[in-house]
Amino acid sequence: MRHIISILIENESGALSRVSGLFSARGYNIESLTVAPTEDASLSRMTIVSVGSEDIIEQITKQLNKLIDVVKVVELSEAAHIERELMLVKVRATGKDREEMKRVADIFRGRIIDVTDSSYVIELTGNTAKLDAFLDAIDRSLILETVRTGVCGIGRGDRILRV
């Protein structure tokens, strides 16, 4: 099962390595990990996507809580939440593909943020499935480069994660 774990952690040097080290040392897997400071600069927020049984996710949550720098841990995916990922795709855009690429990007509500005479960079946000669907919808041979941020997520409504 795929789970999303959100973590508030002291924004200290080495904080990321404590978390990633925990995952590798205990053999837990990470599908994606995002991290950045929050509105309170002393705190970072991480979103980790991991795959494992309920038991394993429970252990991951407990082990994360045990890290001294970790302030809060929430399993986001156990209740209503929103997840988003940002993707930048550089595609070849020449001839008839140029128009077609623009059209597909529009359908997915993507934005073209860089244009040359032979390429576009398309910016796309959405959940993981949507980004995958976009890549499936365009001609794979036209993809020059992709970069994805990994998932970040937030609880819906009253579900608030803060100190």
Next chain:
Amino acid sequence: MQLTGAEIVIRCLQEEKVEHVFGYPGGSVLFIYDEFFKQDQIKHILVRHEQGAVHAADAYSRSSNKIGVCMVTSGPGVTNAVTGIATAHMDSIPLVIISGQVPTAYIGQDAFQEADTVGITRPCVKHNFLVKDVKDLAVTIKKAFYLAKTGRPGPVLVDVPKDITVQKCEFQYPKTISMRSYNPVVKGHAGQIKKALQLLLEAKRPIIYTGGGVILSDSSEKLTRLTRTLGFPITQTLMGLGGYPATDKQFLGMLGMHGTYEANMAMQHADVVLAIGARFDDRVIGNPNHFAQVTRKIIHIDIDPSSISKRVKVDVPIVGNVPDVLDEMLKQLEAAEAKVDAKSLSAWWKEVEGWRSRNCLKYKQGKEIITPQYVVEKLYEVTGGDAFITSDVGQHQMFAAQFYKFDKPRRWINSGGLGTMGFGLPAAMGVRFANPKAPVACITGEGSIQMCIQELSTCKQFRLPVKIINLNNGYLGMVRQWQEMFHGNRYSESYVDALPDFVKLAEAYGHVGMRIEKPADVEPALREAFVKYKNELVFLDFIIDPKANVFPMVAAGKGLSEMILAEDL
């Protein structure tokens, strides 16, 4: 008043009432050592290898419940200390390690004696810090002491770059500390405790199973009261020995891979298990799937939530500090109207006594060859069961655990989790510093003792009258045992050729050495060591049966009740 970083380090240690620091100087910590020189409140113990420093500080803590403190230099000082730190971490021992680091501006430049200390030690400490500003130094050390001792204890390392030790700032030692990210639970949930008690009172085949958490939290007295009130059989892990008097009839002995027949059978067949400060590890319950074949209810008291339901599914988890939970449990038990199911309990005891009557630790001591079990039994007699016993790792460790009956906590000092050979001798030093008058014996083997033998020199310098009980069978005994049992008698690299003459070696270090080859000489030699040479370190080299094996044994991957017993049982 403005103090230098080096002065601040010493002042912080003084504020923490540290009496002993185990360490080894070097380039990065020179200024700190200069401050040691200028004071006499803290005694510095110069070891011969940093591993010894950490083991000594570790055993100092295990035998006294104080925080062990060590100091090492950067680079190799730290890497040498890592085995000791990992040992303490696996057994949850509160230590503060202060390590030197190259000057801040040199970090990352591959400077002389530079190592990524925070990175290297991260997986084997409770927490670590790199001090980047002298203004943070005092508060960081305060945090280190606070973290080491509270919650589930563990080693905390503070890495101090050399330039920080020279810079000056105003010194003020914080009186208290609070960290928003760290709030260990103390009191157990009263509702959960009530639920647990109900299970215990309804139990037909109960067992109490305790581990190192009882020792670490000084809960032996409370545990003993609870066990006696309930009248249940009790077993303990290797780390838990001494938590309940081993000579008491309710005690079934140690459980696990080399546990007693009665303890393992009772654990396997119990219908309610009360686990306290223990973690169901692989050496304790064997194969978890085999263990899970029997339906039972498990109550688990532990301060660390991540220890609960890690290997074995728990029915009633109680997260909390063991003594606080036991207090509440005793209170509720005394107030409860229901009583234990005495009829079922007495039937259960009958079954347990049946298992006990197998006498699974039986061994034969002939006239010619010394058996290791006999040496430990005699040591127990000669010391009146009241010595501090440290051990290394291997067969001798198991014989010690099986045959030295610990009635008091903090007397049995061994590396249970990491299983570190070389632990015993430096540990004995640490014990002696914490308990300056107590008899201390190190039960070891010719393999383990050579891993930290250099500390004989430290023992000379500080006149530590440790008695080394070397069970010398010429083999790495536990390796040999596994090779005999599971690898077709192919003794690959387990025979230790070219052993030193330990008597001469002991004498070379300025100690007393004895070689004992006949069973009849075992007791007299021990008496001589503990009486005549009371104030000397005595190295007793017992030449023992090379074929002796440790039984009972639960082979790796097997279930608790699938024990291999000694041949004639």
